[in-house]
Amino acid sequence: MSEEPDVKGVEPYAGPAGGWGALRAVALAVKQQMGASADTRALLQMNQPDGFDCPGCAWPDPRHTSSFEFCENGAKAVTWEATVKRVDPGFFAAHSVSELWGWSDHALEDAGRLTEPMRYDAATDHYVAISWDEAFARIGAGLRALDHPDRAEFYCSGRASNEAAFLYQLFARAFGTNNFPDCSNMCHEATSVGLPQSIGVGKGTVTLEDFDLADAIFCIGHNPGTNHPRMLSTLSAAARRGVPIVVANPMRERGLERFKSPQHPTEMLSTHSTQLASAYHQPRVGGDAAMLTGMMKALFEADRVDVTGGGPGLLDRAFIAAHTQGLAALQAEVEATAWADIVAGSGLDEAAIRSMAETYWRAERVIICYGMGITQHANGTANVQQLANLLLLRGNMGKPGAGICPLRGHSNVQGDRTVGITEIPTEAFLARLDKAFGINSPRAHGHAAVEAMEAMREGRSKALIALGGNLAIAMPDPDVCFEAMRGLDLSVHILTKFNRSCLLPATESIVLPCLGRTELDVQAGGPQSVTVEDSMSMVHASAGKLKPASGGLKSEPAIVAGMAKATLESGIDWDWLVADYDRIRDGIEAVFPDFRDFNERIRVPGGFRLTVGASDRVWNTPSGKAQFLPHPLLPAEAQRKGLILTTLRSHDQYNTTIYGLDDRYRGIFGRRDILFANADDMAELGLMQGDKVDVMAGPGRVLPGLTLVAYDIARGSLGAYYPEANCLVPLDDHDRLSGTPSYKSIEVTLQKAA
Numbered sequence: 132m133s134e135e136p137d138v139k140g141v142e143p144y145a146g147p148a149g150g151w152g153a154l155r156a157v158a159l160a161v162k163q164q165m166g167a168s169a170d171t172r173a174l175l176q177m178n179q180p181d182g183f184d185c186p187g188c189a190w191p192d193p194r195h196t197s198s199f200e201f202c203e204n205g206a207k208a209v210t211w212e213a214t215v216k217r218v219d220p221g222f223f224a225a226h227s228v229s230e231l232w233g234w235s236d237h238a239l240e241d242a243g244r245l246t247e248p249m250r251y252d253a254a255t256d257h258y259v260a261i262s263w264d265e266a267f268a269r270i271g272a273g274l275r276a277l278d279h280p281d282r283a284e285f286y287c288s289g290r291a292s293n294e295a296a297f298l299y300q301l302f303a304r305a306f307g308t309n310n311f312p313d314c315s316n317m318c319h320e321a322t323s324v325g326l327p328q329s330i331g332v333g334k335g336t337v338t339l340e341d342f343d344l345a346d347a348i349f350c351i352g353h354n355p356g357t358n359h360p361r362m363l364s365t366l367s368a369a370a371r372r373g374v375p376i377v378v379a380n381p382m383r384e385r386g387l388e389r390f391k392s393p394q395h396p397t398e399m400l401s402t403h404s405t406q407l408a409s410a411y412h413q414p415r416v417g418g419d420a421a422m423l424t425g426m427m428k429a430l431f432e433a434d435r436v437d438v439t440g441g442g443p444g445l446l447d448r449a450f451i452a453a454h455t456q457g458l459a460a461l462q463a464e465v466e467a468t469a470w471a472d473i474v475a476g477s478g479l480d481e482a483a484i485r486s487m488a489e490t491y492w493r494a495e496r497v498i499i500c501y502g503m504g505i506t507q508h509a510n511g512t513a514n515v516q517q518l519a520n521l522l523l524l525r526g527n528m529g530k531p532g533a534g535i536c537p538l539r540g541h542s543n544v545q546g547d548r549t550v551g552i553t554e555i556p557t558e559a560f561l562a563r564l565d566k567a568f569g570i571n572s573p574r575a576h577g578h579a580a581v582e583a584m585e586a587m588r589e590g591r592s593k594a595l596i597a598l599g600g601n602l603a604i605a606m607p608d609p610d611v612c613f614e615a616m617r618g619l620d621l622s623v624h625i626l627t628k629f630n631r632s633c634l635l636p637a638t639e640s641i642v643l644p645c646l647g648r649t650e651l652d653v654q655a656g657g658p659q660s661v662t663v664e665d666s667m668s669m670v671h672a673s674a675g676k677l678k679p680a681s682g683g684l685k686s687e688p689a690i691v692a693g694m695a696k697a698t699l700e701s702g703i704d705w706d707w708l709v710a711d712y713d714r715i716r717d718g719i720e721a722v723f724p725d726f727r728d729f730n731e732r733i734r735v736p737g738g739f740r741l742t743v744g745a746s747d748r749v750w751n752t753p754s755g756k757a758q759f760l761p762h763p764l765l766p767a768e769a770q771r772k773g774l775i776l777t778t779l780r781s782h783d784q785y786n787t788t789i790y791g792l793d794d795r796y797r798g799i800f801g802r803r804d805i806l807f808a809n810a811d812d813m814a815e816l817g818l819m820q821g822d823k824v825d826v827m828a829g830p831g832r833v834l835p836g837l838t839l840v841a842y843d844i845a846r847g848s849l850g851a852y853y854p855e856a857n858c859l860v861p862l863d864d865h866d867r868l869s870g871t872p873s874y875k876s877i878e879v880t881l882q883k884a885a
Contacts (some may be wrong), residue, residue, distance in 0.1 A: 141394070142480075146269055149356075150390075151785030164211060164213070164214040166168075172860065188361070188540060189538075189664075189665045222242065228258070236630070237791070246681035246685070250642075251641075269639060270596075274306065276747075278619075281575075283303075283310060287311065289313070289598030293664065295598065296543070311581060313580070317532055317606070318871070320341050327751070329442065336743055339365065345374060349378075349487075349499045356387070358538070358780060377412070381415060383842075383844070396428040414478050416425065419505055425473040426491060433488070454523075454526075454529075460759065495532075499667065503874070508873055509865065546662070580602075588618075596694070601631060601788075608857070608860060611860055613635055617637065627644065645685060653677060658674070661673050662733055670740070671737060689709050716730050775879070778877075780852075781793070803855060807849060821839055826881060834859055856877070
């Protein structure tokens with residue numbers, strides 16, 4: 132980062148990821164949220180076999196556990212949930228909705244935990260307390276008043292457990308709709324759509340143990356230091372045994388450069404930190420497809436040279452012959468692409484791309500990890516399939532130490548999809564669901580997130596039930612989304628904390644407070660555990676231990692059951708299911724064969740792994756083989772755009788939840804009104820660090836008054852914080868194959884602020 136001129140709140144950070152900075156941040160979070168009498172035992176119970184799963188990211192737990200299996204941001208998530216602050220009826224009596232609209236998103240959630248069901252009273256512009264019975268009755272009446280079940284949208288956040296998500300989809304399908312917008316639609320839907328076409332499954336193929344066997348690891352378009360910090364321990368172990376870790380990311384991120392583990396006293400007391408990246412390449416924002424095409428082109432060229440010289444070649448021909456289709460079309464497309472177009476599209480020179488390719492082909496076992504820097508583009512599905520193409524060329528699928536590793540966000544976002552939260556259900560799944568529960572599920576495909584918001588905007592959908600999340604803030608085009616949600620007849624938000632989506636009142640708006648992941652869940656059958664699936668398809672139990680924030684809280688499964696009872700005459704005994712979550716798991720097992728012996732297997736420490744066919748070289752594609760899928764690049768002239776902006780999460784943030792205003796590793800403190808830019812680009816535009824600029828992405832799309840900060844980011848690239856920069860993304864700017872919004876490739880111009 133440039134050190135000139137001085138800008139308030141901009142201080143270069145020289146330390147490694149983790150280290151003493153992480154410990155200080157955890158201590159501060161505990162003090163601010165949990166107070167002097169904090170029950171810090173919660174942190175020691177996180178990610179332990181008899182404890183609760185981290186409410187943050189979906190990075191898997193190691194099979195060997197220790198007293199410390201949490202990271203800085205996981206600790207922040209726990210303190211945020213276990214806070215002593217309360218948002219009770221007195222809070223709402225003191226603050227109108229109009230007043231709260233003027234609060235920041237950070238301040239809204241920092242106010243504390245919800246304690247009672249609340250209903251918006253339009254006459255007073257305040258939320259007022261109501262009983263659970265009244266809340267459920269009003270929700271049931273609102274849903275029954277719709278003239279068709281498809282007028283309702285059932286949104287699901289990735290923090291919902293398997294048990295809650297399964298009951299939720301059962302409720303909605305018994306009601307009569309497949310409208311399931313969910314947070315996957317906004318992050319890894321390109322994975323869920325792209326990988327099944329390539330390898331027959333929309334999940335990663337690796338396990339945590341594969342990282343111990345890999346000969347090379349590629350990290351593309353993700354920032355583990357902030358978004359999945361426990362991954363740093365895995366990368367650190369690989370780096371220490373000499374494994375090349377090749378990074379491709381437009382911005383320099385400390386969490387991909389150096390790491391000091393806060394859980395290793397020897398390292399903490401030394402001046403040593405582990406160097407992570409063996410090579411760090413900075414493609415321009417949106418340059419990944421061109422970079423991957425270049426790597427394959429270099430591989431094909433080197434393979435030809437080796438074969439011509441009498442060698443076996445660099446492609447895994449035996450694997451390709453036995454397990455794949457489509458190589459000829461891919462090779463023809465790649466070889467026809469000019470290096471000039473690859474260089475122009477990627478922002479990397481040819482030598483850098485060839486170097487990456489050489490590291491790839493010299494390794495026998497390669498893992499490619501990627502995040503939303505790959506998926507959140509108009510060509511996100513193509514990006515994912517290009518990663519699969521590259522891995523298939525050398526047989527790096529379905530063997531130990533190799534495979535593809537999509538880095539999921541929320542801790543059960545993958546599990547929710549596994550147990551039925553999908554707008555495009557298969558006939559086989561619906562038939563099993565109908566047989567198990569005696570219902571008649573609808574067969575028409577429903578709405579994903581963008582389609583749901585468009586339906587609300589056009590008045591085709593009139594009710595929203597939101598199981599967690601902050602939908603209005605997570606979506607692009609906030610002005611459109613805000614207006615759409617205000618036009619609903621019914622909105623219901625099931626939350627631990629109040630957020631901005633609750634401030635968009637419908638004709639009837641209800642907020643229902645639920646138990647958090649850390650809290651003891653007691654039903655008629657006694658204390659309960661739930662289950663979650665991590666990003667490597669491991670399913671394990673999670674049991675909260677803390678006293679609930681309020682006696683007025685219900686669990687998510689209990690809330691779903693209460694809404695269903697008030698809405699339906701389905702013949703399903705919802706109370707019986709919720710009394711003992713083993714019964715819900717029996718239902719999951721009846722519908723999804725992969726969950727055989729579900730209750731027995733989750734009682735084994737560490738849980739069990741679901742079947743991932745591609746991990747065993749079983750390709751559940753129509754042909755029974757993995758598919759090479761070519762994607763042409765645009766010619767160089769068409770690729771030359773102006774400045775391209777990507778949205779970013781700060782280090783004091785998880786998805787839409789903002790824990791604080793610091794972004795320590797990027798050297799930003801106490802503010803978020805920042806625009807990261809390349810110093811040479813700034814000079815060309817006659818701008819300098821500290822200048823205030825307006826960011827424009829077309830008529831009416833302006834993010835005003837950001838402060839420029841010179842940063843080590845690729846030429847032609849900019850970075851601004853999410854969700855503030857969502858206003859620059861139109862609702863219809865998304866990947867046409869998956870519906871994933873293009874949060875990370877926004878063409879913009881800059882002008883000095885007035």
